[in-house]
Structures are given as structure tokens and as C-alpha cells.
Amino acid sequence: MIITRPGDQEGAAGNRRSKMTGTAFPYVTMPATDGVVINTVNFTPGAHTYWHEHERGQILQVLAGRGLVQSEGGPVEVVRAGDTVWCPPGERHWHGASPESYMVHTAISLGATSWADPVDDSDYHDPEAREEQ
Numbered sequence: 001m002i003i004t005r006p007g008d009q010e011g012a013a014g015n016r017r018s019k020m021t022g023t024a025f026p027y028v029t030m031p032a033t034d035g036v037v038i039n040t041v042n043f044t045p046g047a048h049t050y051w052h053e054h055e056r057g058q059i060l061q062v063l064a065g066r067g068l069v070q071s072e073g074g075p076v077e078v079v080r081a082g083d084t085v086w087c088p089p090g091e092r093h094w095h096g097a098s099p100e101s102y103m104v105h106t107a108i109s110l111g112a113t114s115w116a117d118p119v120d121d122s123d124y125h126d127p128e129a130r131e132e133q
């Protein structure tokens, strides 16, 4: 048995490696094991990832707050605590907090993650962002 605690992580705060707009506080819940890595990320209001994709997909479990997610070519969707998001393999997307709320999610990433460009402000601030019905 291996127990990983947040205090075991080095440098697990802030805007690391230019994959994020704004400030988020990620920590590794489970280090990479057989191509699976589990991160818990605390996004401050307005913080969100760059566009990226996961080789074998990703599961996002929203634990707290209000966030936004978007797949390339799709609408910006609002997510809240209790929501689970499946990002299929190779589908480019971003995720993060909404402008006025923090958001905490656990991200279960399968395979390698490929990072791309920052999200345009016009996408992030899409006035048509959809609430679930």
C-alpha cells in the first residue's frame, strides 16, 4: 500500500509549465500508474487550462464550485459539484473555473496528455455558455 499526501508533493501550486490561464492549485492524488494519473485541481475564479487532449481520454469529477468545459467545435458547458465529464480519447478540450466562481475537480487522465494553445478570451467568455436543463 502506498499513501500519497498533498504535503508529499513538491511545488504543487500555481501556474506551472504554461498549461493554465490564471492560478490553480493542483496536486497529484495518485502518481502515474500504468498510464493513469489522478490529479485534484483547485481553480481560482477565471483560471482554466489551455486546449489539450488525452491519449486515452479523461474523466473529470466536479467536487465543488462552478466550472466551464468545452470540446473543440462545441458549446461552452457549465458544470457543477456532482457532475462527471468524459473527454473521449484525442478530443481537444479545456476545463476550468467560471469567471465568478472557484471550481475543484478530480481529473483521471488516461495515457499521455498533449498540450496546445491558450483558450481565446472570446471562447472563455462565451455569453451562450449553457447551463444544464
Ligand code: MN
Pocket: 052, 054, 058, 087, 093, 094, 095
Ligand atoms: Mn483535460
